[in-house]
Amino acid sequence: MSDITHLLPCPEPVQLIAADGTAVETSEQARERGYAMPEAEDLLAVWRAMVIGRRFDAQATALTKQGRLAVYPSSRGQDACQVAPVLALGEQDWLFPTYRDSMALVTHGIDPVEVLTLLRGDWHCGYDPQATRTAPQCTPLATQAVHAAGAAHGLARRGTDALALCLIGDGATSEGDFHEGLNFAAVFEAPTVFLVQNNKYAISVPLAKQTKAPALAYKGVGYGVRSEQVDGNDPAAVLAVMRAAYAHARAGHGPVLVEAHTYRMEAHTNADDATRYRTKDEVDGWTGQDPIVRLQAYLVEQGHLDDARIEEVRAEAEELAADLRTRMNAEPTVEPLELFDHVYAEPTPQLREQREMVRTELAGTATAAHGSTQTEDAR
Amino acid sequence: MSPTTYAKALNAALRDALTEDPDVLVMGEDVGALGGVFRITDGLTRDFGEDRCVDTPLAEAGIAGFAVGLAMQGFRPVVEMQFDAFGYPAFEQVTSHIAKMRNRTRGALPMPLVIRIPYAGGIGGVEHHCDSSEGYYVHTPGLHVVTPATPADAYSLLRESIASDDPVVFMEPKSQYYTKADLELPTSTEPIGQAAVRREGSDVTLVTYGPQLATALKAAEVAAAEEDWDVEVIDLRTLVPFDDATVEASVRRTGRAVVLAEAQGFAGMGAEIAARVQERCFHSLAAPVLRVSGLDIPYPPPKLEHTHLPGVDRILDTIARLQWDDEPDHTHTPAEVSA
Numbered sequence: 001m002s003d004i005t006h007l008l009p010c011p012e013p014v015q016l017i018a019a020d021g022t023a024v025e026t027s028e029q030a031r032e033r034g035y036a037m038p039e040a041e042d043l044l045a046v047w048r049a050m051v052i053g054r055r056f057d058a059q060a061t062a063l064t065k066q067g068r069l070a071v072y073p074s075s076r077g078q079d080a081c082q083v084a085p086v087l088a089l090g091e092q093d094w095l096f097p098t099y100r101d102s103m104a105l106v107t108h109g110i111d112p113v114e115v116l117t118l119l120r121g122d123w124h125c126g127y128d129p130q131a132t133r134t135a136p137q138c139t140p141l142a143t144q145a146v147h148a149a150g151a152a153h154g155l156a157r158r159g160t161d162a163l164a165l166c167l168i169g170d171g172a173t174s175e176g177d178f179h180e181g182l183n184f185a186a187v188f189e190a191p192t193v194f195l196v197q198n199n200k201y202a203i204s205v206p207l208a209k210q211t212k213a214p215a216l217a218y219k220g221v222g223y224g225v226r227s228e229q230v231d232g233n234d235p236a237a238v239l240a241v242m243r244a245a246y247a248h249a250r251a252g253h254g255p256v257l258v259e260a261h262t263y264r265m266e267a268h269t270n271a272d273d274a275t276r277y278r279t280k281d282e283v284d285g286w287t288g289q290d291p292i293v294r295l296q297a298y299l300v301e302q303g304h305l306d307d308a309r310i311e312e313v314r315a316e317a318e319e320l321a322a323d324l325r326t327r328m329n330a331e332p333t334v335e336p337l338e339l340f341d342h343v344y345a346e347p348t349p350q351l352r353e354q355r356e357m358v359r360t361e362l363a364g365t366a367t368a369a370h371g372s373t374q375t376e377d378a379r
Numbered sequence: 380m381s382p383t384t385y386a387k388a389l390n391a392a393l394r395d396a397l398t399e400d401p402d403v404l405v406m407g408e409d410v411g412a413l414g415g416v417f418r419i420t421d422g423l424t425r426d427f428g429e430d431r432c433v434d435t436p437l438a439e440a441g442i443a444g445f446a447v448g449l450a451m452q453g454f455r456p457v458v459e460m461q462f463d464a465f466g467y468p469a470f471e472q473v474t475s476h477i478a479k480m481r482n483r484t485r486g487a488l489p490m491p492l493v494i495r496i497p498y499a500g501g502i503g504g505v506e507h508h509c510d511s512s513e514g515y516y517v518h519t520p521g522l523h524v525v526t527p528a529t530p531a532d533a534y535s536l537l538r539e540s541i542a543s544d545d546p547v548v549f550m551e552p553k554s555q556y557y558t559k560a561d562l563e564l565p566t567s568t569e570p571i572g573q574a575a576v577r578r579e580g581s582d583v584t585l586v587t588y589g590p591q592l593a594t595a596l597k598a599a600e601v602a603a604a605e606e607d608w609d610v611e612v613i614d615l616r617t618l619v620p621f622d623d624a625t626v627e628a629s630v631r632r633t634g635r636a637v638v639l640a641e642a643q644g645f646a647g648m649g650a651e652i653a654a655r656v657q658e659r660c661f662h663s664l665a666a667p668v669l670r671v672s673g674l675d676i677p678y679p680p681p682k683l684e685h686t687h688l689p690g691v692d693r694i695l696d697t698i699a700r701l702q703w704d705d706e707p708d709h710t711h712t713p714a715e716v717s718a
């Protein structure tokens with residue numbers, strides 16, 4: 001029998017900074033895998049991106065309450081998982097996000113308004129995937145896992161050392177596509193890193209009803225995929241573990257599966273009633289695990305961060321939020337005829353016909369006969 | 380009589396089925412504590428226990444395949460696919476196994492299960508939450524496809540679907556979940572396979588189902604008030620089996636037919652209906668059978684869905700196109716036509 005210990009995750013989630021902001025002694029296995037405290041400079045970048053990301057998240061939540069967004073799935077609480085893995089990506093790497101990963105996209109440098117286009121409802125994907133090396137935010141669960149594996153294989157075949165990062169939720173690990181993605185990535189030794197943000201719930205269903213595995217990280221082992229688990233509310237540990245995973249994949253050793261243990265502080269979306277399935281005590285317990293508070297305490301204690309810098313970044317975040325508010329409050333222009341432009345490279349004769357029908361309708365000529373119903377019907 | 384919504388009628392149907400038959404099981408994603416994202420299974424786990432209303436792992440192929448195994452053991456699973464497009468991972472199980480098991484086994488393994496699918500749009504949902512997926516299922520022999528448009532039908536057809544010894548794809552138009560009616564439950568409406576005339580009229584037959592019934596009735600009212608067209612509205616209720624008789628009788632009388640479906644039109648349910656009407660009522664028709672449908676595009680983003688969805692104006696424009704020169708020859712009897 002071959003040795004599988006190199007595939008197995010650390011028995012406990014890797015942690016470098018405790019909830020109170022003090023540094024933690026890591027296990028021997030964690031040290032062997034190179035999970036050391038990142039440089040202060042890198043931690044400061046993660047901290048800044050989290051402060052900005054969270055402000056974005058709060059603003060998006062507020063915009064939903066004002067009816068500006070059709071829906072918004074918040075990732076507050078998962079800030080470390082949203083920010084650190086993205087900051088650690090290389091120039092040529094690709095990102096495969098889900099609907100929840102808006103904060104990650106903002107960290108990736110995508111214009112917040114373009115990030116919210118899907119959720120505002122003016123188009124399905126607001127940014128250019130090629131230019132941003134970011135796949136459209138995926139709504140059907142786990143389907144991006146297979147895409148990420150294929151893209152990673154493609155990047156390798158092109159002779160680059162770029163990789164694909166696939167973000168996925170705990171619930172989605174039950175879908176067949178997740179397993180197929182892991183297996184394909186492993187068989188093709190495709191440089192894919194799968195990050196499961198285990199936020200404990202798939203809408204209302206708790207992890208205990210999702211899996212009997214002792215940790216989701218173990219799911220990689222059966223496919224021959226190196227696996228790890230990390231404290232997802234410890235930004236330093238997430239950064240260290242993801243960097244090691246990227247190095248492993250980039251070196252041609254195949255995919256890595258990382259499970260980050262974290263918690264979604266808000267409801268699934270604004271349309272969800274989380275009081276139906278979780279207690280206030282449980283939520284309060286996680287408030288004490290806040291990744292921003294934790295890293296900030298550490299950085300202040302170490303003398304890397306002071307009030308002036310904190311105030312500066314806070315102001316930067318406010319500015320971003322104000323700008324987002326202004327731009328989101330302007331009614332987006334939507335062009336009905338564009339619906340026909342992107343179904344095929346060349347519209348079919350039938351689509352041309354339908355386009356003409358809609359154009360005529362919009363011009364009002366076809367409806368002049370029963371004009372009174374036009375306005376009511378048009379909306 | 381008390382006001383009941385379509386959603387509450389479905390909940391009552393599940394509740395009554397669980398009470399009456401211990402082999403009925405409700406299963407799906409979030410159907411337990413949450414009561415489903417549309418609250419159709421609200422309170423069922425509380426009242427019947429986790430063994431009867433079951434939160435499953437998040438895997439549609441798994442849910443459908445698991446139900447196949449349960450049905451083999453004599454249970455009657457009623458599974459919920461959370462939204463239309465999220466049923467696609469289960470497509471293999473539905474089309475290759477659920478639909479064919481009776482046939483493959485010469486009747487030894489029937490599949491008495493129900494797959495509930497909230498479908499179609501008009502609710503401002505983001506992508507993958509608004510597909511009209513009925514076309515995929517109606518094209519698969521072995522499945523019943525049922526789609527109630529009213530609260531009374533929601534109750535009655537769901538009870539009947541659960542009692543059916545064949546698999547039923549039970550398609551719930553999301554836009555109708557909050558439709559209200561004064562209703563005493565339990566109630567029993569026309570059986571599966573029978574259409575209903577929702578509005579009588581003499582000039583044109585408007586054939587529709589599910590998400591578009593309300594729009595059809597609105598259009599009929601406007602047509603009467605503004606255009607002097609007397610529109611008969613037929614609600615199919617069941618797509619498979621298809622009620623040719625009701626549609627045929629109506630079109631023979633009116634001599635004109637428009638088929639209205641929310642789904643994209645190309646090769647869809649609407650095309651099937653139009654072809655059947657044309658084949659059966661050719662000699663009674665004063666004009667070609669016309670269709671009103673969604674556009675042949677992927678379901679658009681919320682801010683543009685009103686461009687895609689058939690609306691009153693598009694229906695009226697189509698009815699206006701039925702002004703054909705020749706008057707129909709109503710002298711043919713059904714017997715002559717089939718001879």
Ligand SMILES: Cc1ncc(C[n+]2csc(CCOP(=O)(O)OP(=O)(O)O)c2C)c(N)n1
Binds near residue numbers: 141169199203437468
């Ligand atoms: C194939 C599929 N089935 C069902 C859904 C509906 N749905 C949307 S989010 C969700 C829960 C996902 O949970 P998880 O994977 O843990 O991710 P999280 O939302 O917690 O980030 C469900 C069931 C979907 N989007 N896709």
